Amino acid sequence: MDKNQVLLNQMHKYFSRAATNQNRDVVISSGKGSYVYDANGKQYIDLLSSATTANVGHCNPHVVHAIQKQAAKLLDYTPVYFANTTEVNLMPKLLKTIPMHGPLELSWGTSGSESDDSIIKFARGYTRRPYVISYDGSCHGSDYGGASATGEVDQVRNIGPLLPGIIKVPYPAPWLKLKGETEDQFVDRLFNEFLMPFENYVPADETAVIMVEPIQGDGGIIKAPEKYLQKVYHFAHQHGILFAVDEINQGLGRSGTWWSIQHFHNIEPDILVTGKALASGLPLSATIGKKAIMESLVFPEDAFTTAGNPVVAAACSATLDVIQQEHLVTRSKKMGPFAKKFFDEEASKYPFIGDVRMYGLNGGIDVVKPGTKKFDPKLAEKICDLLVKNGVIMTTTNFSVLRFQPPLVIKKSTLSKAFIIIDHVFKEINQHYI
Numbered sequence: 001m002d003k004n005q006v007l008l009n010q011m012h013k014y015f016s017r018a019a020t021n022q023n024r025d026v027v028i029s030s031g032k033g034s035y036v037y038d039a040n041g042k043q044y045i046d047l048l049s050s051a052t053t054a055n056v057g058h059c060n061p062h063v064v065h066a067i068q069k070q071a072a073k074l075l076d077y078t079p080v081y082f083a084n085t086t087e088v089n090l091m092p093k094l095l096k097t098i099p100m101h102g103p104l105e106l107s108w109g110t111s112g113s114e115s116d117d118s119i120i121k122f123a124r125g126y127t128r129r130p131y132v133i134s135y136d137g138s139c140h141g142s143d144y145g146g147a148s149a150t151g152e153v154d155q156v157r158n159i160g161p162l163l164p165g166i167i168k169v170p171y172p173a174p175w176l177k178l179k180g181e182t183e184d185q186f187v188d189r190l191f192n193e194f195l196m197p198f199e200n201y202v203p204a205d206e207t208a209v210i211m212v213e214p215i216q217g218d219g220g221i222i223k224a225p226e227k228y229l230q231k232v233y234h235f236a237h238q239h240g241i242l243f244a245v246d247e248i249n250q251g252l253g254r255s256g257t258w259w260s261i262q263h264f265h266n267i268e269p270d271i272l273v274t275g276k277a278l279a280s281g282l283p284l285s286a287t288i289g290k291k292a293i294m295e296s297l298v299f300p301e302d303a304f305t306t307a308g309n310p311v312v313a314a315a316c317s318a319t320l321d322v323i324q325q326e327h328l329v330t331r332s333k334k335m336g337p338f339a340k341k342f343f344d345e346e347a348s349k350y351p352f353i354g355d356v357r358m359y360g361l362n363g364g365i366d367v368v369k370p371g372t373k374k375f376d377p378k379l380a381e382k383i384c385d386l387l388v389k390n391g392v393i394m395t396t397t398n399f400s401v402l403r404f405q406p407p408l409v410i411k412k413s414t415l416s417k418a419f420i421i422i423d424h425v426f427k428e429i430n431q432h433y434i
């Protein structure tokens with residue numbers, strides 16, 4: 001009996017299609033390090049890290065131990081009414097990693113969406129300005145604030161009207177670069193497009209915040225050019241607009257730095273949000289900001305009963321320890337080039353592999369129609385189907401980009417094993433589907 005299929009039949013009967021993109025015959029049953037196992041016991045190398053929640057690996061023993069110990073002591077006492085020891089001890093530890101100066105404060109959430117929503121609240125509260133700028137192709141979550149800031153049409157189908165006053169500008173994605181355009185020309189053109197709303201219908205002095213992923217995750221693992229982000233940052237400061245970075249996908253060592261904004265020189269955000277891998281996938285997120293900003297709202301404007309509960313706080317504390325003690329940021333940075341070299345070689349062998357981007361153990365590999373730069377989402381899905389069948393978990397992002405985000409603890413030998421399987425699948429695709 002195929003246990004996966006039995007469970008999937010049950011899932012499809014009960015689980016809303018709005019909450020899952022599950023389209024493969026696999027039900028995850030357990031995990032260890034960079035491996036997961038399905039309900040039939042089949043092993044997979046996980047190159048997705050549960051959508052970047054498993055940066056320190058599945059069931060990392062330090063994290064599991066911390067959770068078990070805390071669970072036996074106190075499951076919850078809401079920080080809304082009484083501080084709990086674990087959560088309070090965690091605060092300075094997390095803030096120490098944050099690349100922002102001056103007194104900082106934070107507010108806990110239970111999901112990335114919630115903390116992105118909080119950016120909008122704190123920014124409006126502090127500046128007393130209504131408008132928010134976010135980017136095409138961005139992902140900021142599924143609640144009304146997060147969805148309204150997100151730049152993807154499927155996120156907002158049939159649920160409008162959205163939160164008012166959120167304006168989208170084009171993200172400087174590499175595929176927007178014109179033929180023959182230099183990097184400087186590209187940056188100038190995209191920055192002019194950024195300025196357009198301000199010249200036409202959004203007064204800069206009524207704008208509260210610019211929300212940006214310095215490296216877009218779901219947008220295809222694409223990094224904004226340094227010069228572009230510098231221009232946007234200076235524009236924000238000139239006009240008293242807050243600069244907020246969403247590190248939910250790309251933070252915590254994923255991109256080879258603690259936070260992806262550290263790829264950029266002298267850019268210090270006013271607000272930073274993190275989640276996902278923060279507590280190794282347990283529901284914890286944080287909105288971190290300059291003290292004055294975080295003091296601009298009053299209770300209960302950003303209070304959530306279960307946010308920052310002792311168990312997730314213990315998981316977070318242990319996760320931060322593992323990142324530090326196992327030097328996972330450096331590891332991510334050093335192993336990135338190994339992965340980049342592999343995918344570049346594949347791109348030279350197979351005409352359906354386009355651009356390869358890699359920042360740390362964190363890559364976007366474009367799947368294109370051979371001989372063009374045109375995306376081929378169907379082929380990308382087919383590749384992921386075959387990969388999963390062959391024991392490697394990868395998904396697509398931005399429809400036609402293979403998302404490479406393994407646990408940062410993955411062994412080089414395990415990666416090499418995954419690469420052999422990927423090459424085998426690409427060969428099969430080349431022979432039978434091109």
Ligand SMILES: Cc1ncc(COP(=O)(O)O)c(C=O)c1O
Binds near residue numbers: 114141213247
């Ligand atoms: C950059 C970014 N922000 C926010 C979110 C939303 O996080 P969550 O699904 O935990 O609400 C995501 C989720 O993929 C994300 O990638």
